[in-house]
Amino acid sequence: MDKIYAxxxxxxxxxxHYCPGCGHGxxxxxxxxxxxxxxxxxxxxxxxxxxxxxxxxxYWDFDCSEAAHGxxxxxATAIKRVRPENIVFTYQGDGDLxxxxxxxxxxxxxxxENLTVVFINNAVYGMTGGQMAPTTLLNQKTATTVKGxxxxxxxxxxKISEMLALLPGVKYIERVSLHSPQEIIKTKKAIKQAFxxxxxxxxxxxxxxxxxxxxxxxxxxxxxxxxxxxxxVKKFPLGRIK
Amino acid sequence: MxxxxxxREKCKGCLLCVGVCPKKLISRDKSLNSKGxxxxxxxxxxxxxxxxxxxxxxPDCCIEVxx
Amino acid sequence: MSGNEAIAEGAIRAxxxxxxxxxxxxxxxxxGYMSVHMPENKRIFIQAESEIAAINMVFGASAAGSRAMTSxxxxxxxxxxxxxxxxxxxxxxxxxxxxxxxxxxLGNIWPAQSDYFQATxxxxxxxxxxxxxxPSSVQESFDMMFSAFNLADKYRNPVIVLGDGMLGQMMEPxxxxxxxxxxxxxxxxxxxxxxxxxxxxxxxKSFYMHEGDLEKFNLLLQKKYAQIxxxxxxxxxxxxxxxxxxxxxxxxxxxxxxxxxxxxxxxxIKTGLIRPITLWPFPVKAFQQANRQTGEQANYLSIEMSYxxxxxxxxxxxxxxxxxxxxxxxxxxxxxxxxxIKKVNSIK
Numbered sequence: 001m002d003k004i005y006a007x008x009x010x011x012x013x014x015x016x017h018y019c020p021g022c023g024h025g026x027x028x029x030x031x032x033x034x035x036x037x038x039x040x041x042x043x044x045x046x047x048x049x050x051x052x053x054x055x056x057x058x059y060w061d062f063d064c065s066e067a068a069h070g071x072x073x074x075x076a077t078a079i080k081r082v083r084p085e086n087i088v089f090t091y092q093g094d095g096d097l098x099x100x101x102x103x104x105x106x107x108x109x110x111x112x113e114n115l116t117v118v119f120i121n122n123a124v125y126g127m128t129g130g131q132m133a134p135t136t137l138l139n140q141k142t143a144t145t146v147k148g149x150x151x152x153x154x155x156x157x158x159k160i161s162e163m164l165a166l167l168p169g170v171k172y173i174e175r176v177s178l179h180s181p182q183e184i185i186k187t188k189k190a191i192k193q194a195f196x197x198x199x200x201x202x203x204x205x206x207x208x209x210x211x212x213x214x215x216x217x218x219x220x221x222x223x224x225x226x227x228x229x230x231x232x233v234k235k236f237p238l239g240r241i242k
Numbered sequence: 243m244x245x246x247x248x249x250r251e252k253c254k255g256c257l258l259c260v261g262v263c264p265k266k267l268i269s270r271d272k273s274l275n276s277k278g279x280x281x282x283x284x285x286x287x288x289x290x291x292x293x294x295x296x297x298x299x300x301p302d303c304c305i306e307v308x309x
Numbered sequence: 310m311s312g313n314e315a316i317a318e319g320a321i322r323a324x325x326x327x328x329x330x331x332x333x334x335x336x337x338x339x340x341g342y343m344s345v346h347m348p349e350n351k352r353i354f355i356q357a358e359s360e361i362a363a364i365n366m367v368f369g370a371s372a373a374g375s376r377a378m379t380s381x382x383x384x385x386x387x388x389x390x391x392x393x394x395x396x397x398x399x400x401x402x403x404x405x406x407x408x409x410x411x412x413x414x415l416g417n418i419w420p421a422q423s424d425y426f427q428a429t430x431x432x433x434x435x436x437x438x439x440x441x442x443x444p445s446s447v448q449e450s451f452d453m454m455f456s457a458f459n460l461a462d463k464y465r466n467p468v469i470v471l472g473d474g475m476l477g478q479m480m481e482p483x484x485x486x487x488x489x490x491x492x493x494x495x496x497x498x499x500x501x502x503x504x505x506x507x508x509x510x511x512x513x514k515s516f517y518m519h520e521g522d523l524e525k526f527n528l529l530l531q532k533k534y535a536q537i538x539x540x541x542x543x544x545x546x547x548x549x550x551x552x553x554x555x556x557x558x559x560x561x562x563x564x565x566x567x568x569x570x571x572x573x574x575x576x577x578i579k580t581g582l583i584r585p586i587t588l589w590p591f592p593v594k595a596f597q598q599a600n601r602q603t604g605e606q607a608n609y610l611s612i613e614m615s616y617x618x619x620x621x622x623x624x625x626x627x628x629x630x631x632x633x634x635x636x637x638x639x640x641x642x643x644x645x646x647x648x649x650i651k652k653v654n655s656i657k
Contacts, residue, residue: 005297005307021256025301042506057512063502065372066514071365078369081353107358181295221256
């Protein structure tokens, strides 16, 4: 009997600190699978964010750096410039990449750094207790928008992937989702593409992953997936953006 | 016959695998694991088709599939 | 060449392989020089989108094993404090040049020494120390870059080179030893991120979540700092042996203090100078030695382009055993030789 779905080698076999049903676990696993499949474990260097995935380096079994909140792409820029033979990627949440780190994100993209970015959009700040994120939907209730996000007060959900697609330095952007096994397979394909782009020297590649946060959406894990499918993808449409 | 194995100690009982199994072979275990979660269990009725949807959606990487 | 250019050339010759910076007056000649000469020597130069990005690029480059530096001036250095704290916490070597201007806020572009506290006390969040070097001439600015990178690597710690606008802009002849010596220096860094080939995973981080881990790590830092305080105090002494009044000044301020000592000595007033070269660790040893040599207690006069920052360290160094006076101006004002002489005369 053959094992057709096995634990990836680049992922430690330990329990994560994530809440039940959290999308980070799926995204971590997909990345580990890709690293194994591409045979790049000995070349890869990850830059972990500040946010729920701050200790991603405890789960991935390859070289990793921390970065101050929002600065992952500045850190990654330098690592890649110093070690162009390595495969460097950042793993960032919506607060990290699209709020506090917007400047670093836009300029790394605009310089066309040959990097891979995995951008986890769960429309909320998880680690700090469910506050509004730049990607929080209108009317979505969070710890800092208790009556729901209002455009006139809080602004609109930020579609940073579409913004970045305008930059000539950006070579590949796709928005994917974790709300079903089929979508997870597409997510893996997109992230693998983003890694392959770097290996081939194509340039800045970003995959935005719509990911469930059942805890701070106040939902059961299954409900959270349904919410992505029925509500979130209407505002953040899936597919290739660039 | 294909089958799945579940690491019940790593399972947090999110039940996402329960929802995606086309043969409904995975269910919530009434007994707790050492972390206090009700993990899922696989009931091998010889019907598993080895589609691996359960493993693909598992956020805690506790399912492996054999065929 | 100018002080800014000498620092840049010194850095390149000391094996700096990565520079990221953001323009700000009065250090623009430094980033300008780097933009030309780093690529020319096959080193990496990045004009970053902000000082914040620049220091985080230095974090990344250093994590990847490169000799890395950034430079800026006071308001820009404030922006870098977050990154410097992370560099200290992750125990990464890095060199940060601050060509100080006057503050607070945007202040102005005139020279000042008002970032002394920020540089010597940490500056960012958490308890950490940067080694702080203060050159006083263009030649010393050049030479000091070698020490800066070596100390950063030796202790895996951020090193700040603290100059001011006067020193940065000043033109002086510089002797460049070993002409053409622009090879990167090979230092073994087994902790660096290179890809985990034939070894375990490396992690560069300052985050310690489990109970007790951070305290353990902080004690390790404290031990390192104690070792630095013990071994790395540097200073210059002039005419302290028989001095009744010892001036204490660093950087460009020390140049003016030096000529004041000369003038005062010519008038028969026994004056000396202690010029701290390391501001942290503060050269406490210089004060102990000066005391021994005079036999009787000398009085001290701290002279600064600030309203009294280093003077606190002088007071701590003499520990109440001598009188410590202060003379300072800031906001672009620089104490003159005449003002120093007047102050000395009022003390004796």
